[in-house]
Amino acid sequence: MKPTRRLSDADAASPAGHICRGEAVGHIINRTLKPAIAATSVAILNPPERQLNDDASQAPLSADDLRKLDAYWRACNYLSVGMIYLRANPLLREPLKPEHIKRRLLGHWGSDPGQSFTWVHLNRLIIRDDLNVMFVSGPGHGAPATLSNSYLEGYYSEVYPDRSNDETGMLRLFRLFSSPGGIGSHCTPETPGSIHEGGELGYSLSHAFGAAFDNPDLIVATMVGDGEAETGPLATSWHSNKFLNPVQDGAVLPILHLNGYKIANPTILARIPHEELEALFIGYGYKPYFVEGHDPQEMHQKMAATLERCIGEIRAIQQHARASNDTTRPRWPMIVLRSPKGWTGPKEVDGHKVEDFWRSHQVPVLDPATNRKSLQVLESWMRGYKPEELFDADGRLIGELREIAPKGERRISANPHANGGRLRRALHLPDIRDYAFEVKNPAATYQSPTAVLAKFLRDVIRNNMTNFKLFGPDETASNKLDGVYEASGKRWIAETKPEDSDGGALAPDGRVMEMLSEHTLEGWFEGYVLTGRHGLLATYEAFVHVIDSMFNQHAKWLEKAKQELDWRAPVPSINLLITSLVWRQDHNGFTHQDPGFLDVVTNKSPEVVRIYLPPDANCLLSVADHCLRSQDYVNVIVADKQPHLQYLNMQDAIVHCTKGIGIWDWASTDEGHEPDVVMACAGDIATMESLAAVEILKAQFPDLKIRFVNVVDIFRLMPDTDHPHGLSERDFDSLFTRDKPVIFNFHSYPTLVHKLTYNRTNHENIHVHGYRERGNINTPFELAIINGVDRYTLAIDVIDRVPRLRDTGAHAKNWLHDQVIESVGYAHAEGIDRDEIRDWTWKA
């Protein structure tokens, strides 16, 4: 570790002020040094870059460079306007007429010029320094900027040959754009060069950091919309810099696009004093540079100088860190680009301010097809870009402008990281058999499934130190996955203290990513897999709902990419381990009981979602192994962290999980015949209670023919016509019979099973037990009883449903009812611990 330096020293020593490592920071921030810091902070908060921006002599662009760069930018802007308006006459070869205008005007103009402005300036430095740059477009509905650049770079036409690099192709691009169902007006999976869906807002920065992790040469330039910046997920994702290792990871260069407006309102960050804005980003740990203005010529010089400086600082930070293996958190640069909304568009239309106002957010001139004056405004706006100087007779960008765009994979639109499946390397996975929990007899021993998984994950990490990450919101240890710390610590690029090595150690190169923000974790994870790497996110069941919407959007991305976009290579799956399950949330209570994420998942396309409920540790291993090998899915694994009974040895577990559903002969009494009743179950706790019910029934009714069916892969319940994992009608009927009662004990809300099986032959005999929203629970077993997923209630249900037991079972029913009452009564006694209850109930 490097000797600790004072902040002011660090500032002086390197172009980017390194923040001092924590050991000594406590001292620095102590009372006696505070006056010194007060002085230091002046320097920090008024850094030299302010002078840079104010210094008119900073003009790195020659007149010729400036002319070309501006021309290229005008070409982008011209194309953006063309996409919104034109269905004919794409190059304005003739005067604009109403019939050239689209009949439905859609798309978003507001952020396009600023985004293109940034892109073309990035191009300059990509060429100059041979940079590897990705672009993440946060202001979602500004796709014309990305599309224009991608089209001008030629990559768009390579991917979509029908939108060729000539007048015909340009017209086709224009007509398809935001023609409903054509090309989206926000960045979609169809957009080359993008890993970021621009529909829902808030994830640009976390996606960017996910892309930058373990990609040391990559610079992820990220436009953050000032609207998007108001969302919670975005607001906290600035702190991702505390997890980015300057030695091993690439860089993220955030560019806050402060163009001032959302759809119909100013943005908050545009309406606070400059010094608050500056303080905010210093507070987030960045070194903010401001590029502010509206005159393109001045702005080009400012942006060129600022970007040069930022790239220089990034390189200096990385060189320093890598030369000296100093992982101290640097103060990474960022840019605040304060340019007018709808920059270069009409200043005023019909007496309303448009440029630099929310009225330029979408379509600035509303009725050019029907209003002559509007048509003139549009024509004069478009001709202002001088298309005749930008495109040749074929409609292709002129040669001298083509030259200032990067080539090949250096083109931002063609950056291979943005089609991460192309870079995907399969994980080097250890053999799960080596991690098996020994099961000699089923249901005889207890073990925590996640603790077993942890050993496997530990070695997955060891074998894949640069392309696998484990994510968790401060719960890795709580979820009993702390075995992974033997392989690697928790990523931490902030201050440290000596005691941080006690327990899972903090480490600048840790492979475990912990931050108390499910949004940021999921965003990192998505960015990481979309650039071709692997991971697993473990989180509390009740709170995975925090990322419902992110899951939805990622599943939609996968569906589009997989089903419609051959050019996108498959990416590793998102693997979500849902743990700390509802049935062990007696102590945390009602708020921590919510198994409903599965309902959200089952609504998404069957092509991209998978749900597994392994009943024990070896099944969890088998399922996890399968998921880590898969691609283009969101895999949801539901497995508790508490010790549970173990049933299957490794070989049986592999067979069982591969089938996804199966009869457990050792728990059944039907001996291959038509049973009296089917006891079905899905989920570890549900399985245990079903097995216990079978034990009770065996004792009470030795002649009863019971078939025990365990479901791991919940989509096996669906018809094969509706889901690739679905069972045919015949297979389903052969498992569940056509007319016998099925007592289905389910981990989650019971209606989910009905939703999946409503059209099965025997559906009216499927009786599902599961969680329902009720409060006031005292023990895990009482939680089971109150919800009717306990052994006694299950057994009673069997007696009620099997005709021949209705009379003979009366005595047993009474006994079972007594057991329920006694259990609840016993549980109400204070101070009974959970394990004791569980042991007691199991033995009962």
Place this chain on the structure above:
Amino acid sequence: MKPTRRLSDADAASPAGHICRGEAVGHIINRTLKPAIAATSVAILNPPERQLNDDASQAPLSADDLRKLDAYWRACNYLSVGMIYLRANPLLREPLKPEHIKRRLLGHWGSDPGQSFTWVHLNRLIIRDDLNVMFVSGPGHGAPATLSNSYLEGYYSEVYPDRSNDETGMLRLFRLFSSPGGIGSHCTPETPGSIHEGGELGYSLSHAFGAAFDNPDLIVATMVGDGEAETGPLATSWHSNKFLNPVQDGAVLPILHLNGYKIANPTILARIPHEELEALFIGYGYKPYFVEGHDPQEMHQKMAATLERCIGEIRAIQQHARASNDTTRPRWPMIVLRSPKGWTGPKEVDGHKVEDFWRSHQVPVLDPATNRKSLQVLESWMRGYKPEELFDADGRLIGELREIAPKGERRISANPHANGGRLRRALHLPDIRDYAFEVKNPAATYQSPTAVLAKFLRDVIRNNMTNFKLFGPDETASNKLDGVYEASGKRWIAETKPEDSDGGALAPDGRVMEMLSEHTLEGWFEGYVLTGRHGLLATYEAFVHVIDSMFNQHAKWLEKAKQELDWRAPVPSINLLITSLVWRQDHNGFTHQDPGFLDVVTNKSPEVVRIYLPPDANCLLSVADHCLRSQDYVNVIVADKQPHLQYLNMQDAIVHCTKGIGIWDWASTDEGHEPDVVMACAGDIATMESLAAVEILKAQFPDLKIRFVNVVDIFRLMPDTDHPHGLSERDFDSLFTRDKPVIFNFHSYPTLVHKLTYNRTNHENIHVHGYRERGNINTPFELAIINGVDRYTLAIDVIDRVPRLRDTGAHAKNWLHDQVIESVGYAHAEGIDRDEIRDWTWKA
């Protein structure tokens, strides 16, 4: 409006520096003034409060005050420890023995001392200044602090007489605490004085601002956990200060509890340099005060001085604003309390650091029941608080300490705002008949339902200018609710520009709350209703999933409060208007198509959730009226913003919505007889398509007996045994028949209808059409066709399902198939606008 002042002037002029209103800020931040600002920002970023904290002479507490205050705090801490550990010997009247220790140790100690510390200091100023203070406890699992204080203030025993204010009651409190199912270890609805559920983290500040809105005399002291502070929702909710009007609203005093650790990790904010932390909160627009240290005596003086100063500033800000009607955004004070985690607990246990480390997050001493040394550590820790000096012979807090707690409703635990139903005033609602859209003939005219609703909401606002708010994420106008701006503008307490009056005007007293953060809006809204006021939140259907988890938690809160807590008075409902619906998201595409929020809602307790799908504008009015009158629900209303056909006049709409489901005779041909087929529908677009299908069928098969059933209240589909709105088996069968085909056209995912109706007599004949995840859509009508919710596919399904049409319908089927193909083909032509398609298809 006040004349604009320079920031530095403002700082000099008033105790809290007012930020200058925007009109002139643009000038201030221009190039020429930048050097001046650079100087100013030094003053801002090193404000005088830093000196305050460093000034040892600031000691407002007399020796006697200090002694009592510390004793009171020790009593809180003693009780907190007692809750975690003791099942007997609550006052340590005898030496501690293993059998006095609970057999299962649960609960969270870490944040308790800091929270109680803050509470007791608030008490001092409540008494001194007769303040009206609420407390929001963000560090969720620190309920012992809230419980201790509530118990010492006596209010806890008033609410729960079995936990009386004596030794018996104390023991009962100890034993119930975190005994599974007893008293939660985080703040739950059962906690008096709390409106904030402490399970999921991230919403303390937005809840606090919601409580403060329109409560001018209220101060909401809000502990923000430094773990919680990492969540996205919390990170952006600091910006709520841009929406708080110092004239009309109360104050929020955030206290960031920087105790450094989460469950098993340091927190980010505790591991950044002091100057970054300070800059961050200045950037968020606050004036941060730091109270840092570990010595209780010093910390008491610091906290007393700092709280005095903060309360003084709040009062000064309010007096200034109210005397001069100056709504300029003030720089509200906030406190950073950097105290050790597990403060006053064991410093070290078994060689591990505990105090000031994450090991004190939950239970610091793990095994006192079985380890003699641990028992000694615990006993010596507890005796360190000197319980014998704090509690009298009866186990009651001694008199001189009782005196330093506030009395009656000034007790934080008894603050009536925290049981907001007690303060609830019914809305003054205008008569919906006055806003009716005229419908002479069904299905003859188009209208935007939300535009009609807007007029009603406009007058709801007008009539209830201090207890109703409309919330929306920058989409009020986009959702065609901009009619409300006639009554009131958009709340904005930040810089403004002259052009801001164009369109819905920004206004410091605006009743419309717009911020691009669904989390913050929902948090404000929850805080607002839990303190007894009313509102409605309108949001895009696809992105309401952003707040799935907040919805879940609020529904759970309501379920608990309503079903189990008689002492909590009913609160106004949360009303969510879901609009910009899936069926009109052809242009925004796949990402904007997600009607699955309803699945999440149907998983929650039937006692607290309601879903309405009004088919037209008058039904929307009727439903909205009903929802605004209701209490203790989450009402979800699904209604599109686009123009739709209108069916029912106001009187019929009221009757129909009151029934929630009904036969539309004018669309049916069964004339009261058993029909051949039931055409059922729910949702505006689904209803239109079903009606169109009926028109086609009438023309093709004049003898066909069709029954048309429209569903507004989706829970009518459930059995009356499962939901209070459910239909009895008999009523359901009389509507849907026992054996005839039911072609159900549904707004959302089709499986939801199966989930609700799976056990109905006629279920196997219910064929549901609805949204499925598929991409590549060109027009709204193609979206309908691809999902099979269009008129042609519905009609084809009828032909397939009605036995006697199977032969005679062959010709019609062919014709219908041709229509489908033609529609899709036609739609594929570029540039066709949506209205045209709709008109065309309707007339087809």
